[in-house]
Amino acid sequence: MEISALVFYLLAAITIGSAAIVAFSRNIVYSAFSLLGTFAGVAGIYVFLGADFVAGVQILIYVGGILVLILFAVMLTHRIADVQITNRSAGMIPAVVIIAVFLGLLIQSIRDTPWAKAKEIVYLPTTAAIGDFFLQHYLLPFELASLVLLAALIGAVVLSRKETKE
Amino acid sequence: MVPLHYYLFLSAILFAIGAAGVVIRRNLIVVLMSIELMLNAVNLTFIAFARALGSMEGQVIVFFVMTVAAAEAVIGLAIIISVFRHRQTLDPQEMLLLRW
Numbered sequence: 001m002e003i004s005a006l007v008f009y010l011l012a013a014i015t016i017g018s019a020a021i022v023a024f025s026r027n028i029v030y031s032a033f034s035l036l037g038t039f040a041g042v043a044g045i046y047v048f049l050g051a052d053f054v055a056g057v058q059i060l061i062y063v064g065g066i067l068v069l070i071l072f073a074v075m076l077t078h079r080i081a082d083v084q085i086t087n088r089s090a091g092m093i094p095a096v097v098i099i100a101v102f103l104g105l106l107i108q109s110i111r112d113t114p115w116a117k118a119k120e121i122v123y124l125p126t127t128a129a130i131g132d133f134f135l136q137h138y139l140l141p142f143e144l145a146s147l148v149l150l151a152a153l154i155g156a157v158v159l160s161r162k163e164t165k166e
Numbered sequence: 167m168v169p170l171h172y173y174l175f176l177s178a179i180l181f182a183i184g185a186a187g188v189v190i191r192r193n194l195i196v197v198l199m200s201i202e203l204m205l206n207a208v209n210l211t212f213i214a215f216a217r218a219l220g221s222m223e224g225q226v227i228v229f230f231v232m233t234v235a236a237a238e239a240v241i242g243l244a245i246i247i248s249v250f251r252h253r254q255t256l257d258p259q260e261m262l263l264l265r266w
Contacts, residue, residue, distance in 0.1 A: 008168045012176045019180055019203050023187030023196070031196050035203075038180075042206050045173070049217045051225050058209075061232050066202060066239045073195055073243040077250045095189040103182040110174045116218065117169075126225060133226045145233040152237035159244035 008048060015041030032067070032074050039063050053127045173214035181207035194246045194256045198239065205235045 018037030025031045039062040046055035134142045180203060187200030209228045216224025250256055 002167075005168055008172065012172075015176065016179055016183070019183045022199050022203060023183050023191065028193060028196060031199060035199055038203060038206065042180075042210055045176070045210060046213055048168075049173070049213050051213050051216070051228075054209075054213060054225050054228055057229065057232065061236055062202070062206075066236060069239055069243055070195065070199060070202075073246060076247055077195065077256060092190060095186060099182050099186040099189065102185065103178060106178040106182070107175060110171050110178060113171075115170045126222065129222045130226055130229075133222060134229075138226055141230055145230055148233060148237050152240045156240045156244040159241070159248055 004048075008045070011041050011044045011048065015045070028074055032071050035067055035070065036063060039067065050123050051126060052123075053125075053130055170214060170218045174211060177207040177210040177214070180204075180210065192257050192259060194249070194258060195243075197258070198242045198246070201242075202235060202239065205231060 015038055018034040018041065021034035022031045022038060025034070039058065043055045043058040043062075046052075046058060184200045184203030184207060187203065188197050191197055191200065209231055212224040212228050212231070216222065246256065249261070253261070255261075
């Protein structure tokens with residue numbers, strides 16, 4: 001087996017293994033921490049696909065931002081009162097059946113589609129091209145994204161502060 | 167060299183695990199984490215196609231998905247914390263205020 005395929009399988013195993021822990025672990029702290037493995041594995045696959053800037057941003061935003069935020073939420077909801085925050089599951093059998101059918105459908109359609117042969121990968125820096133796209137073709141969505149972030153910022157502050165009676 | 171459909175398989179499996187987490191789990195924070203898994207799977211598909219088609223657009227779209235994912239996580243966690251403060255539970259099956 002080539003070395004690149006080996007690396008791919010390793011990254012895929014890390015990603016899927018920790019994703020399974022996230023979704024199926026009974027302990028919510030384990031779930032939160034194994035999210036790190038998923039995000040890092042996906043970032044590794046981005047590097048593998050030649051998307052260097054996206055991989056860096058993945059680590060920055062997901063691991064540095066979203067994961068820390070989720071850990072904060074886990075710890076906060078753990079501490080507020082001493083209720084046991086269980087992570088029990090419900091409706092296991094119908095859910096598993098539906099998900100299995102859905103996954104089978106996806107895999108079947110991926111396998112049956114005749115994909116064009118992928119171009120030979122060239123590892124070049126992508127940052128400048130992405131910047132060009134943001135400031136030319138996608139200028140309006142780019143500005144809208146900043147508006148969305150501003151709205152999320154204000155919304156989070158409004159939602160999570162203590163309610164004070166006038 | 168790993169062909170395109172391996173990446174698609176990987177992201178399909180990741181998406182299915184995320185969907186299973188959303189449906190099975192009964193804790194709002196884990197549901198939110200599973201949604202993040204699904205968004206990651208979609209991003210992976212975008213990047214895989216961007217490479218296979220030799221275009222940059224797929225990589226650009228990923229940034230918008232990440233923006234929305236970050237906004238969603240922030241708002242979702244703020245809502246979760248204020249729900250927890252009011253009701254002392256994170257089980258969505260016990261949030262019956264709008265059900266009759």
